[in-house]
Amino acid sequence: MQIENNKDTIKACLTETCMGFSGCPNALFSERSFHRDIEKLLSRINFDKLFKDQVSEIFRKHHRVIISASCCPNACSRPQIADIGLIGAESIDVTETQCTFCEACIKICDENAITLEKTRGPVIQEDKCLDCGKCPLSCLEGKIISSQKGFRVLIGGKLGRHPVLAEEMPGIYNYEETMRIIEKGLLLLLKNNKEIKKMADLFNLYDKKALFEMLIQ
Numbered sequence: 001m002q003i004e005n006n007k008d009t010i011k012a013c014l015t016e017t018c019m020g021f022s023g024c025p026n027a028l029f030s031e032r033s034f035h036r037d038i039e040k041l042l043s044r045i046n047f048d049k050l051f052k053d054q055v056s057e058i059f060r061k062h063h064r065v066i067i068s069a070s071c072c073p074n075a076c077s078r079p080q081i082a083d084i085g086l087i088g089a090e091s092i093d094v095t096e097t098q099c100t101f102c103e104a105c106i107k108i109c110d111e112n113a114i115t116l117e118k119t120r121g122p123v124i125q126e127d128k129c130l131d132c133g134k135c136p137l138s139c140l141e142g143k144i145i146s147s148q149k150g151f152r153v154l155i156g157g158k159l160g161r162h163p164v165l166a167e168e169m170p171g172i173y174n175y176e177e178t179m180r181i182i183e184k185g186l187l188l189l190l191k192n193n194k195e196i197k198k199m200a201d202l203f204n205l206y207d208k209k210a211l212f213e214m215l216i217q
Contacts, residue, residue: 012051013042013065013186016078020071020088027071028088028133028149029175034069041183047190054193062160063197065189067182069151073130080165083199084185085154089172090133093147094122104138131172150174153181155215156200164200169212181215188214 015038020027042048052059068082079085099121105114106122113128114135121143122135136146150172157166173181185199192205202211 010059010061011064012048012059013038013067015039016066016068016082018070018072018074018076020076021069024071026074026132028090029071029151037179038067038182041179042186045183045187045190047186050190051193054190055197065186065199073132079154079157081157081159081163082154082166083157083189084182085157085166086178087152087154088150089131089152090136090149091131091147091172092124092129092133092136093145094124095143095145097141097143099143100141102140104140105135105144108134108138110134148172148174151178153178153215155185155211156198156203158198158200166200167203167208169215184215 015035017034018024020029021032021034051065055063065084066082067084067086068077068079069086070077070079071088073087073089075085075087079087099116101116101121103116106116110132111128111130113125113130115123115125117123122139131152133146133149135144139145151174153169153173154166155169156164158164169181185202188202188211189196189199192202196202196205206214
């Protein structure tokens, strides 16, 4: 297809989102300016031109960098296979408020991540919890409350001949922090673009812990 070979037609970065940005009952985050903010970021660092200039062959769709954002752990936009993936998340706290043992939190948890202990009330199994934010809504007594809302960030997913699932950075990041991580990731890709073509390849240049620290700083 001729259109696929046209550098002026194919954007160097494709942004994909779930329906949560336009309205979804599961959405934890629905920043309507997300697409516009990404475009401003790409323009500010001149990503389209700089990235395409490093591609010696005809620029095709598979060369594009994919940013995929989902507004909840359902991850409908498949962020796990994107260069940069975002998953809406809401961490929780268990307070000192008296638990009534109504079991509403247990019933609403799809991951079976909550148990009730006689003296403590709800106990969250962190290895099962996906930070979906449902249990604070179910707890009328305020025993479980929302702590932080933002995004889980994944780096380095890709398909193709050698598919790789993205690696998740530790923590939950607010909107401004997430945008800074995206910018730093894209700048790192441009810096090393003569050696690598995808975000996944950064793990061949940097230790995972060191890479994540670079993106967070």
